[in-house]
Amino acid sequence: MIVAEPKPIKELLEMVQDFNKILVIGCKGCVTVCNVGGLKEVGILASTLKIARKKDGREIEVGEHVLERQCDPEYIDEVKDIIDDYDAVISLACGVGPQFLSERYPSARIFPGVNTKFMGGAVEHGVWSERCAGCGQCVIHYFGGLCPIARCSKSLMNGPCGGSSHGKCEISDDVDCIWDIIVRKMMAQGRLDELVKFRPPKSWTTARDGGPRKMVREELVI
Amino acid sequence: MSEYKAGSNLEKVLKAGHFAFTGECGPPQGANIELLKEKAGHLKGCVDAVNVTDNQTAVVRMSSWAASLVLLQEGLEPNFQMVCRDRNRLAIQSDILGVYTHGIRNMLCLSGDHQKFGDHPESKNVFDIDSMQLINTVKTMRDDGKFLNGKDIDVPPRLFIGAASNPFAEPFDFRVYRLAKKIEAGADFVQTQCIYNMDRFREFMKRAVDMGLHEKCYLLAGVTPMKSVGMARYMAKQVPGMEVPESLIKRLKGAGKGKVAEEGIKFAIEQIHEFEEMEGVAGVHLMAIEWEHRVPEIAERAGVLPRPQV
Numbered sequence A: 001m002i003v004a005e006p007k008p009i010k011e012l013l014e015m016v017q018d019f020n021k022i023l024v025i026g027c028k029g030c031v032t033v034c035n036v037g038g039l040k041e042v043g044i045l046a047s048t049l050k051i052a053r054k055k056d057g058r059e060i061e062v063g064e065h066v067l068e069r070q071c072d073p074e075y076i077d078e079v080k081d082i083i084d085d086y087d088a089v090i091s092l093a094c095g096v097g098p099q100f101l102s103e104r105y106p107s108a109r110i111f112p113g114v115n116t117k118f119m120g121g122a123v124e125h126g127v128w129s130e131r132c133a134g135c136g137q138c139v140i141h142y143f144g145g146l147c148p149i150a151r152c153s154k155s156l157m158n159g160p161c162g163g164s165s166h167g168k169c170e171i172s173d174d175v176d177c178i179w180d181i182i183v184r185k186m187m188a189q190g191r192l193d194e195l196v197k198f199r200p201p202k203s204w205t206t207a208r209d210g211g212p213r214k215m216v217r218e219e220l221v222i
Numbered sequence B: 001m002s003e004y005k006a007g008s009n010l011e012k013v014l015k016a017g018h019f020a021f022t023g024e025c026g027p028p029q030g031a032n033i034e035l036l037k038e039k040a041g042h043l044k045g046c047v048d049a050v051n052v053t054d055n056q057t058a059v060v061r062m063s064s065w066a067a068s069l070v071l072l073q074e075g076l077e078p079n080f081q082m083v084c085r086d087r088n089r090l091a092i093q094s095d096i097l098g099v100y101t102h103g104i105r106n107m108l109c110l111s112g113d114h115q116k117f118g119d120h121p122e123s124k125n126v127f128d129i130d131s132m133q134l135i136n137t138v139k140t141m142r143d144d145g146k147f148l149n150g151k152d153i154d155v156p157p158r159l160f161i162g163a164a165s166n167p168f169a170e171p172f173d174f175r176v177y178r179l180a181k182k183i184e185a186g187a188d189f190v191q192t193q194c195i196y197n198m199d200r201f202r203e204f205m206k207r208a209v210d211m212g213l214h215e216k217c218y219l220l221a222g223v224t225p226m227k228s229v230g231m232a233r234y235m236a237k238q239v240p241g242m243e244v245p246e247s248l249i250k251r252l253k254g255a256g257k258g259k260v261a262e263e264g265i266k267f268a269i270e271q272i273h274e275f276e277e278m279e280g281v282a283g284v285h286l287m288a289i290e291w292e293h294r295v296p297e298i299a300e301r302a303g304v305l306p307r308p309q310v
């Protein structure tokens, strides 16, 4: 899933300081799963905003709404009758949601309520970790089913570098060296021959380096 | 065609069977060319080639190619270092052409330290290709006369290709295979990370020799004299992939006040002597970090002077 974290309330208050009617829109997708943008978080943000502004002596009205998904025009349509009642919208979806809203409602003022971090998952309660960088050409089968593009700090295709120590990456003791894991796993599987095989430079044309991406699947186009 | 791959002094010395002795020089954090000349001057006549580091530890310095040219003008042979952190494959290949055009004949291919602990941690990194692929790029350009896209090069650059190896990083069992992979990718010579744990290095070399790697590539053992107990502790704890045995720290401490640096030099000289005898080791790479002025003395005492003229 896409993992996000809440923006600090101070930053959000500054963003919407000139507005007095705000709609907070959540999403039932990834951000609900990682506890930043679901029904519960929409409610919490709405009351936090109200309390903070009340303290300031500038009361505001905050509407709450949660969409099935904000990355789908069909669901985005759902707020068409209410969005004009507000001066500003805070989207608690990943970076996709507020953009779909911005595109669908050109006159609305849309603000991002979360910081979108990465594609990954929860490795333990309250801890998420990155797994994929969306390079557009998946090659993890060469690396024991683990991704060095997203998970090696230097995206090495022929790791591990000389900074790997005690299973940790040179950048931090908090970061596992994925190459250490790849090597140990593949050696245990008796796949040393694959590990010593030279992996040529990757084509980044399918990654973000190739420009903003779009995908068309003819069989699905109506 | 010449019998040499690039014809650098380093290549000639190694090919003639001499025990090579290379040094290192970090470019200045500014345009202080006088400082660079002074540092390099200490190494003149003491080493076969001088590694010129490339924004080492991700700290901005004069570019390694520019500093390498200064060394050339000063009559020293540079070993131009290039990291993959700061350049994509376009810049990499054009810099290779550029340095060759100006007379640089050795190049050390590295991935590069991550910028997180450098002086511009906010920067974006590149890592378009990795060190292994960089080695292979230089080889493809030299031996096949082709760019990475397969197009012909009009006058290919001929560089003696260097790689780094860290025998102490983990997983230890894989390190010798990764070295083999670098040789397969095109490394002509390899300079190792600074060695302090001699037992582990002996074991590593034994494995390398068993695999016949010393016959395919020149292996230079990395030596950095310890200046102080603090430096030893720092290396042991703070430098990832560095192994400093407790026994060495004890030995340095035991030397007593004011004598630690001398003990560090003594240890380095003992190492150099052992490497001269060790099967598969073709030379020593002396990284006297910010201690260039001590290199002549170390070289003299280690008995590696005068350097061979080939």
Ligand code: SF4
Binding pocket: A131, A132, A133, A134, A135, A136, A137, A138, A139, A140, A147, A148, A149, A150
């Ligand atoms: S190889 Fe590419 S697509 Fe596959 S997991 Fe890694 S970044 Fe994602």
Ligand code: SF4
Binding pocket: A151, A152, A153, A154, A155, A156, A159, A160, A161, A162, A163, A164, A165, A168, A169, A170, A171, A176, A177, A178, A179, A180
């Ligand atoms: S220590 Fe491991 S994860 Fe970190 S950059 Fe090196 S190979 Fe990649």
